[in-house]
Amino acid sequence: MSNVFDILKERGFIAQATHEDEIQQLLGKEPITFYVGFDPTADSLHVGHFLQLMVMSHMQKAGHIPIFLAGGGTAMIGDPSGKTDMRKMMTPETIQHNVDCFMEQTKRFLDFSENKGITVNNADWLMSLNYIPFIREIGKHFSVNRMLTAECFKSRMEKGLSFLEFNYMIMQSYDFLELFRRHNCRLQLGGDDQWSNIIAGTDLIRRVEGESAYGMTFTLLTTSEGKKMGKTESGAIWLDPNKTSPFDFYQYWRNVGDADVRKCLCLLTFLSMEEINRLATLEGSEINQAKETLAFEVTSLVHGEEEARRAQEAARALFSKGALGGSFPSTELPKSEFIDGIDVLTLLTKLQLASSRGEGRRLVQQGGISINDEKIVEIEAVINQSSFLEDDTLMIKKGKKVYHQVRLV
Known part of the structure; x- marks a missing residue:
């Protein structure tokens, strides 16, 4: 059997x-x-989470x-990693709603039956911590000098790093320690922007428990070109079909x-x-076959094969000889x-194709709107x-790639 490390590499x-x-090994x-860990900053997972x-x-x-750790507790603070501004504070009710959405969505991708997987919410242990005992037991293992050299804090230093955010690394490290104690969890994974937080957690387990723990990003x-994928003019690409069709x-x-x-296929x-x-x-034009395969495979994983097929047929209909039809947004x-x-x-x-009349005006003036x-x-x-076709439909095209159908009823 091939080692999953080799597959990931x-x-x-x-x-x-x-x-x-x-x-x-x-x-x-x-x-x-x-x-x-996934901090519930919205009510849906997005492509970065995927x-x-x-x-x-x-x-x-x-x-x-x-x-699968939902950060119901850490979301009360906000992760400064990769941010130049402090995150907006959310109410406990919003955070809990987002946690529930995350937990439901993740069942599509992972099997949590018969001890094959575990879901946890770090609010279960973080919210009940007593500050003085916590700082005595855990805080003593953290060097402020070393923390300030971490990449996740550096980018925030210019505008000012709040003491609230400064606690984030300690909280995430404590999550790793808690999961080590509860579930013998020895490996934390995360995006590369989490590197500082992850190595802080492995270090905490070594200091407190005298055991080895590992991290990988x-x-x-x-x-x-190095630009983040999963974002469009209208915002993130969400996994919830109600937010991104x-x-x-x-x-x-x-x-x-x-x-x-190739990278996306991998x-x-x-x-x-x-x-x-x-x-x-x-x-040449054959690369479109690879792009169709990519789009179909990713959409199948997120929305199911039937939705992927409908989307594929709609896209083909839309781009073949200008024919209009199918399951694009309407x-x-x-x-x-x-x-x-x-x-x-x-x-x-x-139709939410423009966020304001001002944006709509700019789109029209720049030649970015076509109707039929x-x-x-x-x-x-x-x-x-009279602008509508015989079947009482009208197709609006925004830019090169966004289509929206209006149907009269």
Whole structure:
């Protein structure tokens, strides 16, 4: 049986490891318990989380036991890693709602039956800590001088790092210690921006328990130019179909840059390396076959095969000879609203294709809006019933890749 460490390395997941040889031996020897933490800063997981879930899934398929940790306690503070500003404070009710959403979503990707996986919420132990005993037992192991050299704090020093955020590293380290004590968890995984927090946790276990613990970080999902993937003009690419429709999700991966196709196939699908290498050699217009495969595979994993097929058929219909049809985002509006007509800026904001009339005006002026394949050039343009096709539908195109259908009812 191949060692999962070798699989992760070959597919390009691993960025840093505390003890590479020891981790490789550990993963090849026996089932081990490992954890990844997810701070519930929204009510849905996003594409950045999906990469981490893929690693957890590879590990679980190899017989290891994942702990999905929802940061209900750490979210009360906010992780300063990779942030130049302090995170917005959330109410305990919002945090709990987000934790519930995360827990439900993750069941799609990991098996938590019969002790195959574990879900925990760090609020269960962090919220009941007594400050003085905690600082006496745990705080004494942390050097402020060393903490200030950590990458996660450096970027915040210019604008000011609050004492609240300064506690985050200690809290995350304590999570690792708690999971070590409760579940014999010896390995923490996370994005590469978590490196400082992870090594602080391995160090705490060594100091307090005198035992070895390990950490490993994965590559962040970036384009060949180093830009973070999973973001669009309208925000993050969410795993919740109500926040990012399966069609929009499919289209995002169908439109990745040629240079990023191989990396995405390696990190975000379970296709064999043999098949990935074959697809990666395709050139010219044939690269679209690889992009279609990528989009279909990732959408299948997140939304199921049926939704992926519907999205694929809709995308093909949309781009073949200008035919319009399929399951791309659509909105039903009453015919009565179009008797006197609706101006284009109102319609764009109503459909959330523009966040304001000002943004809608800029889109029209820059030639970024077409209706039924005709570019809109006037910001005063009015859309009425005669603008619709015979089947009472109208297709709005924003930029090169965003489509939205309006249906009269």
